[in-house]
């Protein structure tokens with residue numbers, strides 16, 4: 211289980227050159243959780259915000275470690 215601790219978190223989704231969002235294993239993302247106004251073309255990587263919504267974002271931006279794993 212991953213728990214967000216107040217910051218965004220990358221997950222393994224990316225937009226390809228044809229505008230299709232896929233997980234890195236190649237599976238197309240059929241169910242999405244975009245927050246209002248997203249995706250807005252600000253990048254091709256998928257970022258989760260605290261609370262669980264998604265944003266697209268620049269893949270090259272560094273990100274702080276933002277999640278902790280707990281075995282519950």
Ligand SMILES: [Ca+2]
Pocket residue numbers: 248249250251252253265266267
């Ligand atoms: Ca965005």
